[in-house]
Amino acid sequence: DTEVTQTPKHLVMGMTNKKSLKCEQHMGHRAMYWYKQKAKKPPELMFVYSYEKLSINESVPSRFSPECPNSSLLNLHLHALQPEDSALYLCASSPRTGGNSPLHFGNGTRLTVT
Amino acid sequence: QQPVQSPQAVILREGEDAVINCSSSKALYSVHWYRQKHGEAPVFLMILLKGGEQKGHEKISASFNEKKQQSSLYLTASQLSYSGTYFCGTDPPFTQGGSEKLVFGKGTKLTVNP
Numbered sequence: 001d002t003e004v005t006q007t008p009k010h011l012v013m014g015m016t017n018k019k020s021l022k023c024e025q026h027m028g029h030r031a032m033y034w035y036k037q038k039a040k041k042p043p044e045l046m047f048v049y050s051y052e053k054l055s056i057n058e059s060v061p062s063r064f065s066p067e068c069p070n071s072s073l074l075n076l077h078l079h080a081l082q083p084e085d086s087a088l089y090l091c092a093s094s095p096r097t098g099g100n101s102p103l104h105f106g107n108g109t110r111l112t113v114t
Numbered sequence: 115q116q117p118v119q120s121p122q123a124v125i126l127r128e129g130e131d132a133v134i135n136c137s138s139s140k141a142l143y144s145v146h147w148y149r150q151k152h153g154e155a156p157v158f159l160m161i162l163l164k165g166g167e168q169k170g171h172e173k174i175s176a177s178f179n180e181k182k183q184q185s186s187l188y189l190t191a192s193q194l195s196y197s198g199t200y201f202c203g204t205d206p207p208f209t210q211g212g213s214e215k216l217v218f219g220k221g222t223k224l225t226v227n228p
Contacts, residue, residue, distance in 0.1 A: 004155075040221075042201050042219060043201075044218075045215060045216070045217070055214060056214055090155065098214065099146075099161075099163070099205035100144055100161060102158040102161055103146070103148075103203075105148075105155035106155060107154065107155045108155060
């Protein structure tokens with residue numbers, strides 16, 4: 001069982017909808033990440049939070065809005081998405097940022113935009 | 115800069131060995147290895163830091179040659195459970211702690227048959 005919990009597991013939304021993805025970890029990790037993964041592709045970094053502050057935004061369109069309410073929670077707010085945004089959205093956490101810190105992934109939210 | 119993995123796919127019989135390579139055109143601080151089974155989250159296998167130390171995980175080990183900017187993952191006496199897609203993630207140097215931006219290779223699909 002993964003120690004990073006993501007909800008919902010599946011989400012279907014229209015292009016005019018507003019929805020949110022949620023991620024939670026209780027390992028005391030201080031870095032949290034959002035990745036996007038298309039079928040048969042590697043995960044692509046979207047956002048990094050370090051100590052609850054946004055430290056990296058990989059030029060992600062503003063229709064994706066991350067939020068880190070506290071050290072255990074990470075949200076991704078979605079608004080006016082496009083069909084090409086359909087993908088598996090993975091949350092990950094690590095003890096800290098930096099190359100010697102392993103990523104712990106959640107099972108992801110499979111998003112379909114209609 | 116995305117690392118290059120080879121081969122793209124490997125098919126083995128149970129008990130056979132395999133090597134997966136990961137190379138970068140840029141200097142590296144660390145190399146991460148993850149395995150992702152179909153429909154599941156990527157799972158951390160190991161990290162190799164600058165210094166060439168070889169790490170092991172069950173019958174899976176890896177090496178990191180920083181001069182050649184490449185890492186190799188060795189799967190010995192493969193088991194059915196080893197099937198999945200293996201991703202390397204590379205991390206450019208940033209002070210001494212690596213960066214926050216892990217970039218994944220395209221993956222190597224490993225199939226172990228009985």
